[in-house]
Amino acid sequence: MPRAVLDAMWPYLTRTFGNPSSHHEIGRVAGEALTDARSRVAGVLLCRPAEVIFTSGGTESDNLAIKGTALARPRGRHIVASAVEHKAVLETCAALARQGFEVTLVPVDAEGLVSPDALAAALRTDTTLVSVMLANNEVGTIQPVAEIAAECRSRGIPLHTDAVQAPGLLPVEVGALGVDLLSLSGHKFGGPKGIGVLYARRGLALAPVLDGGGQERGRRSGTENVAGAVGLAAALEIAETGRAEVSERLTALRDRLTSRVLSTVPGAILTGSADRRMPHHASFCFEGVNGETVLLELELAGVCCSSGSSCSASSTEPSHVLTAMGVSGDLARTAVRFTLGRENTEAEIDRILELVPRAVERVRALAS
Numbered sequence: 001m002p003r004a005v006l007d008a009m010w011p012y013l014t015r016t017f018g019n020p021s022s023h024h025e026i027g028r029v030a031g032e033a034l035t036d037a038r039s040r041v042a043g044v045l046l047c048r049p050a051e052v053i054f055t056s057g058g059t060e061s062d063n064l065a066i067k068g069t070a071l072a073r074p075r076g077r078h079i080v081a082s083a084v085e086h087k088a089v090l091e092t093c094a095a096l097a098r099q100g101f102e103v104t105l106v107p108v109d110a111e112g113l114v115s116p117d118a119l120a121a122a123l124r125t126d127t128t129l130v131s132v133m134l135a136n137n138e139v140g141t142i143q144p145v146a147e148i149a150a151e152c153r154s155r156g157i158p159l160h161t162d163a164v165q166a167p168g169l170l171p172v173e174v175g176a177l178g179v180d181l182l183s184l185s186g187h188k189f190g191g192p193k194g195i196g197v198l199y200a201r202r203g204l205a206l207a208p209v210l211d212g213g214g215q216e217r218g219r220r221s222g223t224e225n226v227a228g229a230v231g232l233a234a235a236l237e238i239a240e241t242g243r244a245e246v247s248e249r250l251t252a253l254r255d256r257l258t259s260r261v262l263s264t265v266p267g268a269i270l271t272g273s274a275d276r277r278m279p280h281h282a283s284f285c286f287e288g289v290n291g292e293t294v295l296l297e298l299e300l301a302g303v304c305c306s307s308g309s310s311c312s313a314s315s316t317e318p319s320h321v322l323t324a325m326g327v328s329g330d331l332a333r334t335a336v337r338f339t340l341g342r343e344n345t346e347a348e349i350d351r352i353l354e355l356v357p358r359a360v361e362r363v364r365a366l367a368s
C-alpha cells in the first residue's frame, strides 16, 4: 500500500474514529471524510457522488449489483453473464438461478473474448441484467464493454461490469463505458482490503442485499468503513495519476516477458488475447508441467506468481476461464500467470526470464 494511502487513513484509524451517522462532533468529522472520499471516487469515475456506494469489496459489489437489480426486477427473471466472469459474479448468478431466475452464460472465443453479437443474441424481452467484466483476472483479456453497453442500452437492459482489475491500468469512466453498474475493490489498486465500491446509475432500481440502518442511501446498511473509504479514494487517485505512462511502461515489460517466455520455454502457450490484454498481465500454459509446482519453484527463487484465480486457488478444479476458452482440463492445470506492478523493473523481468525456463525444465524432468 502506498505510504500516502496509509497517511490518509491514519487519522480515521486513531483519533477520528466516530460513526459518520452520529450527530456529535467526532461523528460529523468522520461523516465529512466519507463525503469527501465519495466525491473523490466520483471524480475518477466521472459520476455523481450519490451514485457511489461503499461496500466491503469486489465480491459484495458484484453481489449487490446482480442481486440488487434482479430482486428489484424491473423487467423479468432472466440474467445474462459471460462464461469467464469471476466467481463473485458466477456464483451470485447461480444463487439466483436456485431462486428461480434463468441465467444464460454467453460463451467466449479461444482468446476469452465475448462477442457483442453472441451477447446480443442471448438478450430477451425479460432480460433484467447483463454482467460482463471489463478485464479478466486470469487471462487479462479486455472485453468490448462499450460495444456491449450500446446494445444493452438500445434495449433498455441495465449492464453491470466487474471492473475490479481495471483501476490504474484501464479507464474506468462510467459514461465512456456506458455501464449502469460498476464494481471496484480497494486492494486491487493499492488501497486497503475489505473496502469496495459499487457505482449504480441514478434512477436504476436496486434492492438492498444488506438490510439494517439504511446507510448508503438505503442501498447498503452497516456502519461505514470510514478509514477504508478514505484509503480507497486516495489509492484510486494515485492509481489514476499517470495511468497512460504506467500502462505504456508495463506493456513494454509485459511484451518483453511474453515474447521471451514463448521463445525460450518449450511448450509455452500464451493464454488470453495478444492484443486486447491488460498492460500488466502475462499468462501461459506450459505443456506437460503442473502449474502449481512451477509456482513453488519460482517462489523458492523469490518470484510470486499465480496459477488460476487466486480467489479459488484452493480448488483442484481446472480454471473455469480456461475451460470456457476451449483449453482442456489437463492443459489448464499447467497455467501460470504473472502480473506486474508499477514498481517492477526491466532487471526484475530479466531475472524472471532466467528463472522460468529453468523452473519449467526442472518440473518437467521431475514428472518424466
Ligand code: PLP
Binding pocket: 056, 057, 058, 059, 060, 062, 086, 088, 133, 135, 136, 137, 162, 164, 165, 185, 186, 194, 196, 311
Ligand atoms: N472480481 C474480480 C475480477 C476479481 O479479480 C476479484 C478478486 O480477485 C473479485 C471480483 C473479488 O474482489 P474482493 O476480493 O475484493 O472481494
